[in-house]
Amino acid sequence: MVIKRLICSLISVAFFGTGMLMPVQAAMVGTQAYLQTSDRQANIAIVDAALLRSDVQQQLADLGVDVENARQRVAGLPDRDLARLAEEIESMPAGGTSLLAVVGIVFIVLLILEVTGVIDIFKGR
Amino acid sequence: MRAAVAAAGVLMALAGCATGPSIKPTGQAVELTEVPFFSQQRYQCGPAALATVLVDSGVRVSPEDLVPLVYVPDRKGSFQPELKAAARRYDRLPYVLAPEPAALLAELDAGNPVLVLQNLLFDWWPQWHYAVVVGYYPDRKQLVLRSGTSERRIESFRSFFRSWQGAGNWAVVALQPGQIPASAAPARYVAMAAESESLIPASAMALVFEAGLQAWPDDADMAFAAANHARLQGDPVAAATRYRQALRIEANHVGALNNFSDLLFTEGCIASAGTQIAIARGLVPAGSPLDPVITATAEAIEAAPQTQDEGPLCDRLTSSSFRR
Numbered sequence: 001m002v003i004k005r006l007i008c009s010l011i012s013v014a015f016f017g018t019g020m021l022m023p024v025q026a027a028m029v030g031t032q033a034y035l036q037t038s039d040r041q042a043n044i045a046i047v048d049a050a051l052l053r054s055d056v057q058q059q060l061a062d063l064g065v066d067v068e069n070a071r072q073r074v075a076g077l078p079d080r081d082l083a084r085l086a087e088e089i090e091s092m093p094a095g096g097t098s099l100l101a102v103v104g105i106v107f108i109v110l111l112i113l114e115v116t117g118v119i120d121i122f123k124g125r
Numbered sequence: 126m127r128a129a130v131a132a133a134g135v136l137m138a139l140a141g142c143a144t145g146p147s148i149k150p151t152g153q154a155v156e157l158t159e160v161p162f163f164s165q166q167r168y169q170c171g172p173a174a175l176a177t178v179l180v181d182s183g184v185r186v187s188p189e190d191l192v193p194l195v196y197v198p199d200r201k202g203s204f205q206p207e208l209k210a211a212a213r214r215y216d217r218l219p220y221v222l223a224p225e226p227a228a229l230l231a232e233l234d235a236g237n238p239v240l241v242l243q244n245l246l247f248d249w250w251p252q253w254h255y256a257v258v259v260g261y262y263p264d265r266k267q268l269v270l271r272s273g274t275s276e277r278r279i280e281s282f283r284s285f286f287r288s289w290q291g292a293g294n295w296a297v298v299a300l301q302p303g304q305i306p307a308s309a310a311p312a313r314y315v316a317m318a319a320e321s322e323s324l325i326p327a328s329a330m331a332l333v334f335e336a337g338l339q340a341w342p343d344d345a346d347m348a349f350a351a352a353n354h355a356r357l358q359g360d361p362v363a364a365a366t367r368y369r370q371a372l373r374i375e376a377n378h379v380g381a382l383n384n385f386s387d388l389l390f391t392e393g394c395i396a397s398a399g400t401q402i403a404i405a406r407g408l409v410p411a412g413s414p415l416d417p418v419i420t421a422t423a424e425a426i427e428a429a430p431q432t433q434d435e436g437p438l439c440d441r442l443t444s445s446s447f448r449r
Contacts, residue, residue: 028353
């Protein structure tokens with residue numbers, strides 16, 4: 001119960017408010033628009049790298065989730081969700097051999113899947 | 126599956142408790158005794174805290190002046206974007222610190238009071254509070270804050286950093302235009318400048334970009350941002366110089382390639398514009414968010430009636446007389 005609440009509040013903090021800012025269709029790219037798109041590319045790369053880890057792919061396979069599908073969905077996430085995911089992944093303990101790191105990765109994978117709509121485990125009954 | 130999530134959640138939570146923020150500040154105690162104090166009225170910690178940092182940075186303002194700008198009566202509080210917006214109204218740049226204790230302490234070391242958001246209760250029952258950190262004592266593991274009605278509130282590292290973490294480690298300093306924060310990183314600084322660009326007078330923004338380029342002469346995004354600013358201010362020669370600077374640092378900077386090309390096109394330097402945009406087109410895959418803009422620029426250039434550099438400024442825009 002407490003756990004569920006923790007997770008729900010995590011989600012609501014993490015993924016509240018989105019809205020993708022595309023550069024306007026003009027010949028000059030504004031500084032802010034450019035910075036957001038380049039952040040976006042960097043964040044996609046971070047999340048993608050996590051999805052390509054063998055331990056993460058193992059977890060995805062165990063859950064019966066198609067990796068390619070998940071990667072495509074990640075590429076379509078709104079900027080803010082993507083930034084948040086990348087931040088979570090970046091803050092993981094380095095190395096990735098400890099139990100904690102693996103559990104952390106699983107947690108992130110589940111978050112990714114929730115956000116991308118592959119599964120909806122966090123929407124409790 | 127639910128169990129797996131729960132297990133992950135528990136372990137993550139435990140990890141959070143076990144590690145916590147590890148703060149090992151060394152060196153001198155700092156207390157910025159000259160930072161003014163404004164006692165908060167009722168729930169109005171936002172205006173009081175903001176006035177504290179603004180006055181310290183040389184603005185003549187009182188919390189009462191700020192109430193209509195930042196205080197939301199229904200919520201009995203203020204929101205972070207409004208605090209930032211209000212700082213800009215007084216020509217100060219709100220620089221949000223990297224969310225780490227080290228950044229906060231570095232600002233104090235440099236003499237900058239830091240406006241912080243704290244959560245004084247729990248994640249699930251938050252009580253938000255704004256205060257200003259004005260000093261710290263490493264030996265006693267204590268911080269000094271202007272907070273609420275207390276002019277010199279002492280908080281332990283442990284309790285402060287927990288309440289601060291509860292608010293996402295949100296902290297901001299109010300910069301004078303041209304001032305570089307002690308903890309600054311170029312990406313954060315240039316993002317701050319871009320966010321403030323249309324809200325602060327152009328002359329002040331010029332100082333912001335100048336200082337940024339001086340601090341980080343090898344940052345392509347900084348040069349790109351400064352170039353865009355110069356262009357919007359109607360200075361094509363300065364803009365071209367900065368675009369070329371950005372491209373010397375990072376030859377594949379797609380934003381600089383596109384904007385430099387667009388500038389050259391606008392000034393009638395069609396051939397040079399075509400050269401730049403061709404490079405950009407080769408770098409950006411279809412479906413990239415920048416693809417539509419680059420395609421638009423390229424199509425405009427292709428549709429141009431002439432194909433030469435005929436504009437009067439072309440020589441100056443394309444020559445590398447930058448080090449003059």
